[in-house]
Amino acid sequence: MKIPVIEDLKSIYPPDRLLLQSAQLAPYESDGLTCFRSKPAAVVLPETQKEVIKTVRWCYENSVPFSARGSGTSLSGGAIPVKNGLVIALNRLNRIVRIDPQERTITVESGVVNLKVSEAVLSHNLCYAPDPSSQPICTIGGNLAFNSGGAHCLKYGMTSNHVLGIKAVLPDGEVVQLGGQSLETVGPDLTGFYCGSEGLFGVALEVVLRLIPKPEFFRTMMVAYDAMEAAGNAVTRIVSSGLLPGALEIMDGLAITAAEAAVDAGYPKGAAAILIVELDGEKDAVESDFKRLKTLIEETAATTVKVAQNDAERIKIWKGRKSAFSAVGRLSSDFIVQDGVVPRARLGEALAEIDKLSKIYNLRVANVFHAGDGNLHPLILFDGREEGALHKAEELAGKIIKLCIRMGGSITGEHGVGLEKKAYLPEMFSAQDIRVMEHVRSRMDPKMISNSDKMIPGGEAPALVSQGLHPLEKQGILSRE
Ligand SMILES: Cc1cc2nc3c(=O)[nH]c(=O)nc-3n(C[C@H](O)[C@H](O)[C@H](O)COP(=O)(O)OP(=O)(O)OC[C@H]3O[C@@H](n4cnc5c(N)ncnc54)[C@H](O)[C@@H]3O)c2cc1C
Structure with a gap:
């Protein structure tokens, strides 16, 4: 579909904020799922909520498809433009509207970067809990659309647990206010309904977020194992002991090698797995939990135990984990970051299956995961220059996703379904379930x-990934770089 009256957009945007040239559009053709791209007809860079509202109304009147875009870090293709549609890029919609330390809330426009929220309330000793590894760049709008998580979501919950209110412009141009400033609301949870809607429900303009007291004290431990199973067993022990760490993360040998090469995090060379456990909260409570944690860890088959002695050491341990995705780029120019969930108790089994699949496909798979939530992030390494390599990697990614479903888990933990995984939705949901989703969406x-x-x-339902064209290419949704 071609934009019919592109000239109209010139009445909303000055030339430097209405991008039409091929070279200007190129950076918006893709997102974190870099192996696919799709050309938009135009990109607009609104600076005010009014401009966004006018743009969506214009799209509705002219039946022009559009996509909201935050920082384009989606790993499932959620921010890849609809072919020949309009991209509404929201990075300039980045005002902090109101901070209310008494109520522990902050109201921000949707283009505000996640990390900026915690920075804005630091002086009040408050923070915003959801911490995706992409937090220095990803926006609150993107976090909301994907119900994003992060290492500390084990204890504090996902984005949806921290959103109190949303002002949004719906796809027909109506502006709505869902929820508000308070935790207590009347009627159905409409903010929860909007969270995770992946840009299908128009554009979020302003979001009211819940803040939490900045943890007073941390105890961070990095524990190495010579077998992944031993790290998995340690997680089971910790969780069943009743302890609730702020974070419980595992990286496998390949991910450790990549992180070490990239940021020198001090992880032991040759370890098959490391477990990062962080306790946070009030000092006395953390110290008492830490005693229990140390005893538990001593009873596991740990080969190295390192406890951060100060903030610098804590940051160093986290730096390796937080940079793991990009660090894998040192091992392979091309890789797919997959995101699936298995029941926590079946983590070991799932990892053994992934290892088998990796051997069958002769593709290396690095594993980084939120162990406490059973949220796996297998990173599938391939050489995009080799004929058919991408399809092979996509096929392996699909097998892993089907494995998660078989084990009673989910096709996404936090990265969303986007474009990449929509072919697997019918594997997880019945035709009736999907009809309900379609019905809601069309309303x-x-x-x-x-x-x-x-x-x-x-x-x-599109065919599952196989050799030859990717199902999304067959549908004409995506084209190859
Ligand atoms: C290195 C790296 C590490 C990552 N780590 C994590 C992690 O730990 N946890 C995690 O959950 N994710 C992680 N991600 C994935 C990604 O950062 C998140 O999904 C993030 O929320 C996307 O934010 P964004 O601003 O980049 O949104 P985009 O990628 O621009 O968009 C994502 C989706 O949100 C929609 N959208 C954006 N803004 C709005 C809006 N205002 N209104 C309505 N819809 C909107 C888009 O249409 C799209 O569907 C990581 C990504 C990378 C590259």
């Missing part, structure tokens, strides 16, 4: 213009 977006090719498969 929210009668013209199907809001990020319309994402999350919900249209019509018949």
